[in-house]
Amino acid sequence: xxxxxxxxxxxxxxxxxxxxxxQLIIPTLSGIPLAGQNDAALLDYDGGRLAFTTDSYVVDxxxxxxxxxxxxxxxxxxxxxxxxxxxxxxxxVGLILEEGFSRRELGEILAAMRxxxxxxxxxxxxxxxxxxxxxxxxxxxINTSGIGLVRHALAIHGANARxxxxxxxNGTIGDHGIAVMARREGLEMEADxxxxxxxxxxxxxxxxxxxxxxxxxxxxxxxGVATTLKEIALQSxxxxxxxxxxLPLKGAVRGVCALLGLDPxxxxxxxxxxxxxxxxxxxxxxQRMRRHPLxxxxxxxxxxxxxxxxxxxxxxxxxxxxxxxxxxxxxxxxIC
Amino acid sequence: MNYSDEFRNREIVRGLAExxxxxxxxxxxxxxxxxxxxxxxxxxxxxxxxSLLPPQVRLISGPGCPVCVTPVGYVDQAxxxxxxxxxxxxxxxxxxxxPGSSSSLMQERARGADVRxxxxxxxAVALAAGHPDQQVVFLGVGFETTAPTIAAxxxxxxxxxxxxYFALVxxxxxxxxxQVLSSDPDLGIDGYLCxxxxxxxxxxxxxxxxxxxHGVPCVVTGFEPADIMQGVxxxxxxxxxxxxAVEIQYRRFVTWEGNRQxxxxxxxxxxxxxxxxxxxxxxxxxxxxIAEKYAAFDAAKALPVAVEAPREAAGCLxxxxxxxxVAPCDCPLFGKACTPEDPVGACMVSSEGSCAAAYKYGTQGx
Numbered sequence: 026x027x028x029x030x031x032x033x034x035x036x037x038x039x040x041x042x043x044x045x046x047x048q049l050i051i052p053t054l055s056g057i058p059l060a061g062q063n064d065a066a067l068l069d070y071d072g073g074r075l076a077f078t079t080d081s082y083v084v085d086x087x088x089x090x091x092x093x094x095x096x097x098x099x100x101x102x103x104x105x106x107x108x109x110x111x112x113x114x115x116x117x118v119g120l121i122l123e124e125g126f127s128r129r130e131l132g133e134i135l136a137a138m139r140x141x142x143x144x145x146x147x148x149x150x151x152x153x154x155x156x157x158x159x160x161x162x163x164x165x166x167i168n169t170s171g172i173g174l175v176r177h178a179l180a181i182h183g184a185n186a187r188x189x190x191x192x193x194x195n196g197t198i199g200d201h202g203i204a205v206m207a208r209r210e211g212l213e214m215e216a217d218x219x220x221x222x223x224x225x226x227x228x229x230x231x232x233x234x235x236x237x238x239x240x241x242x243x244x245x246x247x248x249g250v251a252t253t254l255k256e257i258a259l260q261s262x263x264x265x266x267x268x269x270x271x272l273p274l275k276g277a278v279r280g281v282c283a284l285l286g287l288d289p290x291x292x293x294x295x296x297x298x299x300x301x302x303x304x305x306x307x308x309x310x311x312q313r314m315r316r317h318p319l320x321x322x323x324x325x326x327x328x329x330x331x332x333x334x335x336x337x338x339x340x341x342x343x344x345x346x347x348x349x350x351x352x353x354x355x356x357x358x359x360i361c
Numbered sequence: 362m363n364y365s366d367e368f369r370n371r372e373i374v375r376g377l378a379e380x381x382x383x384x385x386x387x388x389x390x391x392x393x394x395x396x397x398x399x400x401x402x403x404x405x406x407x408x409x410x411x412s413l414l415p416p417q418v419r420l421i422s423g424p425g426c427p428v429c430v431t432p433v434g435y436v437d438q439a440x441x442x443x444x445x446x447x448x449x450x451x452x453x454x455x456x457x458x459x460p461g462s463s464s465s466l467m468q469e470r471a472r473g474a475d476v477r478x479x480x481x482x483x484x485a486v487a488l489a490a491g492h493p494d495q496q497v498v499f500l501g502v503g504f505e506t507t508a509p510t511i512a513a514x515x516x517x518x519x520x521x522x523x524x525x526y527f528a529l530v531x532x533x534x535x536x537x538x539x540q541v542l543s544s545d546p547d548l549g550i551d552g553y554l555c556x557x558x559x560x561x562x563x564x565x566x567x568x569x570x571x572x573x574x575h576g577v578p579c580v581v582t583g584f585e586p587a588d589i590m591q592g593v594x595x596x597x598x599x600x601x602x603x604x605x606a607v608e609i610q611y612r613r614f615v616t617w618e619g620n621r622q623x624x625x626x627x628x629x630x631x632x633x634x635x636x637x638x639x640x641x642x643x644x645x646x647x648x649x650x651i652a653e654k655y656a657a658f659d660a661a662k663a664l665p666v667a668v669e670a671p672r673e674a675a676g677c678l679x680x681x682x683x684x685x686x687v688a689p690c691d692c693p694l695f696g697k698a699c700t701p702e703d704p705v706g707a708c709m710v711s712s713e714g715s716c717a718a719a720y721k722y723g724t725q726g727x
Contacts (some may be wrong), residue, residue: 030471030472031469031471032467032468032471033467033470033471034467034702040700040701040702041702044702099657113554144643177533210480268482283365286671286712288407324590338723339409340409341408341586342369342408342586343370343371343374343375343408343409343410343413343586343587344367344371344374344375344409344413345408345410345411345412345413345586346409347406347407347408347409347412347722347723348444348721348722348723349722350720350721350722351701353701353702353720353721354716
């Protein structure tokens with residue numbers, strides 16, 4: 026097989042993405058070790074810490090139930106900053122437009138970006154616009170970069186999961202991926218499924234107030250909850266056990282997943298975060314999350330059961346035990 | 362009752378596990394049951410059912426993964442169509458990553474071929490209607506569950522007068538290879554968990570010859586965890602009582618006679634042929650080819666392409682895995698040279714493949 030080709034799976038957020046990063050991109054560009062890889066980079070300056078992140082958005086379709094590519098691009102970058110515990114300050118917007126794209130639709134997308142930025146409390150401070158000939162891009166691609174300020178001294182990163190920690194999530198899984206997929210494939214459903222696209226920084230600010238009991242924050246976007254937990258297990262060198270019965274899942278999402286042969290554990294989220302919390306604080310933190318509008322269905326879904334191993338396993342609905350691995354290949358291309 | 366939660370109920374599954382353990386406790390030897398269908402294999406791994414069964418019950422995976430039993434030569438043919446100018450290859454997603462002799466559809470797509478994933482054969486017909494200047498080749502792979510939908514698509518294309526819709530079919534039928542496997546002394550199959558969806562089409566009667574002439578208990582079983590545990594319990598009961606019969610556990614969907622309309626569609630559009638099964642070899646009258654009457658829609662006849670001589674990957678034990686002789690993790694390539702990202706054999710690719718199931722869900726309890 027020809028290994029020179031870039032495949033769609035290299036953009037899945039799963040195993041192929043990790044291979045490309047580890048074998049080519051990171052060694053060529055910087056050489057950051059695995060344990061230091063997070064949603065945003067932390068830069069020391071003047072005794073303080075800045076968070077810096079970037080993300081590109083190529084979702085298809087650009088309008089989907091619950092959002093569009095514009096608010097997705099703002100919320101996604103805000104969330105990457107929030108996951109290192111930073112307060113987002115400012116973001117940039119790079120637009121790549123295809124010749125012939127609609128001004129009206131662009132206007133709608135920009136309005137959604139402005140609204141999302143206002144809601145998150147960040148300012149869009151700089152940007153760039155390019156137009157490429159028809160057929161050289163698909164309508165609109167957006168890149169956003171963001172900087173944030175880390176005001177706390179807590180160690181919140183992917184290598185900080187500890188034995189005994191409880192794993193929390195702020196609500197139902199798979200909503201974004203299935204909403205986009207259903208619209209793209211023209212699936213008509215009785216129950217509307219909406220993307221969970223939202224900025225999580227205000228919820229994270231509350232979690233930071235809990236102090237040192239918060240060990241890891243990460244948003245399970247591409248690759249879903251399974252891939253994100255596996256990343257954390259590897260980075261922290263711990264083993265994690267999930268409780269399938271505790272996973273919040275909408276009936277309609279489960280139904281579509283069953284229909285299309287997808288596993289909701291691997292479907293993308295855009296308004297969810299996984300929180301690793303010291304066991305003694307878990308109940309208090311989950312109650313606090315449930316009082317927040319973005320955490321009403323928060324739940325404890327698992328725990329860190331052992332040091333070493335880098336394994337994730339799940340006690341299934343019926344009491345069996347099975348392994349949870351990273352996403353393989355492309356489950357759903359162009360989901361964000 | 363919503364017909365799904367009840368069949369994933371922990372207490373019911375635990376009760377069935379206890380019943381199986383009690384029934385098998387006095388047996389002089391362990392029992393080997395084959396789950397014929399890949400969807401059963403996936404479900405068994407997904408719910409960790411191996412870890413709930415006593416050591417006296419061994420479940421082995423069978424040849425019921427359509428992509429897995431499709432010979433390499435078929436993938437090579439599909440690759441040749443993908444390289445053909447002015448041609449759109451439409452396929453269910455599973456075929457995309459299956460390695461052929463030197464390429465895969467995914468690789469061809471990355472090189473610029475027009476390969477589209479569809480979720481229904483009707484979508485493939487619509488693709489042909491929407492692209493009158495191009496030839497659409499739909500890859501028809503699958504058992505009696507899928508075959509009627511491809512048959513219907515051919516009739517639909519005929520009704521619409523489409524001259525640019527073609528199906529490349531490698532359809533197979535399920536009961537015949539079960540007979541071949543049950544006469545293999547190395548396997549020693551004590552009973553079959555018969556497929557759920559296939560049986561909605563062919564009906565429970567289709568397995569009678571296995572029970573009556575070959576003495577193998579058969580239970581048509583649903584795909585939910587409680588279905589599977591109950592199916593295993595019914596097979597164990599037959600063995601303990603020294604009986605061999607066909608029983609239907611999946612009574613909420615499967616009848617004895619099956620879906621007559623779908624059966625009629627298969628008879629109308631297809632003809633039974635001898636066909637090669639990857640790993641098993643040619644099995645007489647176990648395949649379905651497009652009947653002469655519909656030859657204009659048969660890609661192999663109406664749109665011939667030159668195909669390289671097929672080469673199986675060295676060291677790949679897919680064939681032995683498909684017969685249930687080798688467990689996925691006992692293949693020397695498993696998880697090393699062969700992973701879902703870089704698969705050597707189709708069993709590692711398909712969402713119904715036993716190697717993919719073992720890799721994704723682990724081997725705990727095996």
